[in-house]
Amino acid sequence: MRPGDAGPAVSQVISLLTGLGLLEAPDGVAGPSSYDDRVELAVRAFQQQRGLTVDGRVGPSTFRRLDEARWRLGDRILTHRPGNLVAGDDVYALQSRLLDLGFTVGRLDGYFGTETEAGVREFQRNFGIPPDGTCGPATLKALARLRPLVSGGAPNAMRAEEWIRESGPHLGGKTVVVDVTSGEPILHDLAARIEGRLVAIGVQAYLTTPRWAAHPRDEAERAAFANRAGADLVVSLALDSSDNPDACGVAAYFFGDADPQTWSSAGERLAGLVQREVVARTGAVDLRCHPKTWDLLRRTRMPAVHLDAGYRTHAGDLARLEDPAHRDVLAAAVVVAVQRFYLSPDVDAATGVLDVRELRDSFEQGAGRA
Template structure:
């Protein structure tokens, strides 16, 4: 789809404005053009992407865990459409080929979770888990158990209200799965997802080539270390193309990995932006991946302790590669390819060795659950292999 930004106008901009008004981010009457003091020509006022609309888009992006750039591209437009759905405005049901997505689905999931029927992430996607939860609720309350959330099911939910609150069944299940799998790395299934250079406006030419080289080499070094520790590793793609995030997530789900680690480089128009950052799934509905957050935090601290990269900390996001995967995911921005200093650091093979070791140690710390652990930055690859041999 085309990108919409400050200065654009037309029917698509009118739709964007209308959604933002409905969500409370924008008033219904736009401001006149700053230069002329009037609305521009034939274009109706409500169809102008003006300064207030730009500010509203940025505020929406910030709330929804998106990149805050004021540009309505595919990700922001999708999030706007999803946010426009309120529970009760449409019938909800499971569609295998094109799942229904929206805030209405998230509200339904949250209600079913509080009633003890839904144990997944409140991610706003009506998948099989949501369908099964609706069926179970319907069967226990004397409704037709068809998994379709229509008027009768909604009325039942409204009358019942909230039975319990607090605690996330999904978080409990994630943590229990890690606990049951044990502290050994041997046998763990890990998907390594190296990013692709050239996907961003600020990553072109030699910079794009360097980005691809850095991420693929880092992925290979990480894969080698994980294999040495007895882990079963997979790559999300073969490096010949540039798959979108939803395709990378689809591969992860098909493999049924225990964890997914995505490797990326940061980009920013101002070359002064620098440092490493880590991301995990979390949304404005208060739902997040507990294990994804823990893993991202461990990786972030290990990288910062072992390298010269600045600490840009961990953050929750709703990007497709985090949202569409069924396993915990940590996405690591290992440095800004648009910053000369970071690019020089990442271009050093020894630094990439250190980052790969930091990530592996962080995964080990995740499975140790705080037992027999060591201070950040002190656990070496040799220590890790020795521990694996003793526990096998």
């Protein structure tokens, strides 16, 4: 749906936006009946809040998120459905409440997955409710009676830091999934270079899309592939475009929306490292790191980064991306960022100077002396 459209689907979108308080008509003025400028602005505001691509149009992703946003905790019974996860603002509210009460629910993503089910079971066991993992009337009543002793403190961030420490600095044996968002030869080549460099240092690296594929599968399927592979990290590669031919530069994205509480702290760390290494080694324009809730970032259970490696619509960016030497530098930057993700501050090096092979050799020498 886009500006100028009308019909039942547009009426449904208008109703959802109105229910969210994003679309209001002044006193004495009729609300919109078609996809006019007011609706477009409301859609853009919603997309910005939810970490979606802001284009003012209602495609499948935006419509799905609008539908999720209508649910409030208590509107329905919440349970884990493998293969067809329940999603919505009510799930997010449940996750937030359990997290504030000290229970582990995984990422605050609005999906009722296995970790959220486990958190509900643990809550039920602690409060004398049959631990069936379903958030029904008894569980909702118990949640309503309780008030968190402490809120904030970023418990998920602390758990992520502990997970990184426990993973250790060595990349050998870790699994990284490398994803491409389109079938462009530049991206396939860059993904293959990253894969090759990772394999050379002992990482199990998998591509979500084979080089001969003209089009990748959809994001949800690629996220499911990464989850099945048991990946430790996901690196997704993309090229950006713009109607403005002067738009250029690189940007990195991690899971999260306008509310920092939703941010994946590990994903933010990985995105920051990738962005800084790429900018330092290539001299590209730094468009910074940003939270997004695109399906690949939201549906993966491990830290994930989406890297826009440049603009296909900018002559300078495209010329660099078509140069194999530049793609090799990009690949090196990504692999170094992956290594730095696991390093403690006392071992980490300055941005743009670390050599992964030299670091691996120093680890091996240290192990030999020990």
